[in-house]
Amino acid sequence: MKPNHKGRAQIFQNPVLERLTRTHIALPIIIFISIAGGLIYYGITYSFISVIEASALFMLGWLIFTLLEYLAHRFIFHMDTNTPLKKNIQYTFHGNHHEFPKDKERLAMPPIVSVFIASLLFFIFKLVFGPLVFGIVAGLLFGYALYLFVHYAVHAYAPPKNFLNILWLHHSIHHYKDPEAAFGVSSPLWDYILGTMPKRNK
Template sequence: MKPNHKGRAQLFENPILEKMTRTHIALPISIFILIAIGMLYYGLVHSFINLVQAIGFFFLGWIIFTLLEYLAHRYVFHMDTDTPFKARVQYVFHGNHHEYPKDKKRLAMPPVVSILYATVFFFVFELLFGKYVFGVVAGILFGYAIYLFVHYVVHAYAPPKNFLKQLWIHHSIHHYKDSEVAYGVSSPLWDYILGTMPKKSR
C-alpha cells in the first residue's frame, strides 16, 4: 500500500465512531503514565510489594511490553488479509496507518479502547504474578507510553539528532522500504532476537 503523506482515512460512516478513532497523542501518554505511577504507589502503600520488588517487576513488565508490541505488530496488525473480514479488521487497526502515516491523530489507539485492554491485561497478569502485578502492569503501561512517544516522534518530526535517531530510522524502514521487517517501534530488541532486522542492519 503506497503511503500518503497528507490526508486521513475514513474508517466509519458514523461520525461519532469516526471521531472516537482520533486522539491527541498527549492524552493517552498522560493517562498511562499516571496509571502506572498510581499502580506502583498503591502497591507500595498497601504493602503488596516493596521498593526493590517494585523496581524489578516494573522493568520486567517493560520488557514484556516490548515483546507484546512486537508480536501484536507482526502477527495481528500485519495479519494475512485473505478474507474480506480480515482485510477490514487489518485496515481499521493498522492498514490505514500505513496508507496515511503522517496522520497525527491516529498514531495512538483511542484511550477508551486502550483502557479496556489494560484492564484485561491487569487481570491476566494478576493470575500469573499475583501481588507483583502492580509492578508488572505498571511497567507494561509505562512501556506503552514510551512506545506512543517514540511512534509520534518518528511520524511527526524529521530525524532527531539524539538517541531516538536509530529508532526513527528503524521504523521508517518498516514504513517506506519493507513492511515485513523492523516490527519493533520502541525497541529493536525482538527484531534482533527473532530475525526481522533489516538486512543492512544485520
C-alpha cells in the same frame, strides 16, 4: 499500499465512531503514565510489593511490553489479509496508518479501547502473578506510553540528532522500505532476537 503524506482515512461512516478513532497523542500518554505511577504507589503503600521488588518488577513489565508490542505488530496488525473480513479488520486497526502515516491523530489506539485492553491485561496478570501485578503492569503501561512517544516522534518530526535517531530509522524502514521487517517501534530488541531486522544497504 503506497503511503500518502496528506489526508486521513475514513474508517467509519458514523461521525461519532469516526471521531472516536482519533486522539491527541498527549491524552493516552498522560493516562498511562498516571496509571503506572498509581499502581506503583498503591503496591508499595499497601505493602503488596517492596521498593526493590517494585523496581525489578517494573523493568520486567517493560520488557514484557516490548515483546507484546512486537508480537501484536507482526502477527495481528500485519495479519494475512486473505479474506475480505481480515482485510477490513487489518485496515481498520493498522492498514490505514500505513496508508496515511502522517496522520497525527491516529498514531495511538483510541483511549477507550486501550484502557479496556489494559484493564483486561491487569486481571489476567493478577491471576498469574498475584500481588506482583502492581509492579509488572506499571512497567508494561510505562512501556506503552514510551512506545506512543517514540511512535509520534518518528511520524511527526524530522530525524532527531540524538539516541532516537536509531529508532526513527528503524521504524521508517518498516513504513517506507520493508513492511515485513522492523516490527519493533520502541525497541529493536525482538527484531534482533527473532530475525526480522531489515537488510540495510551499506
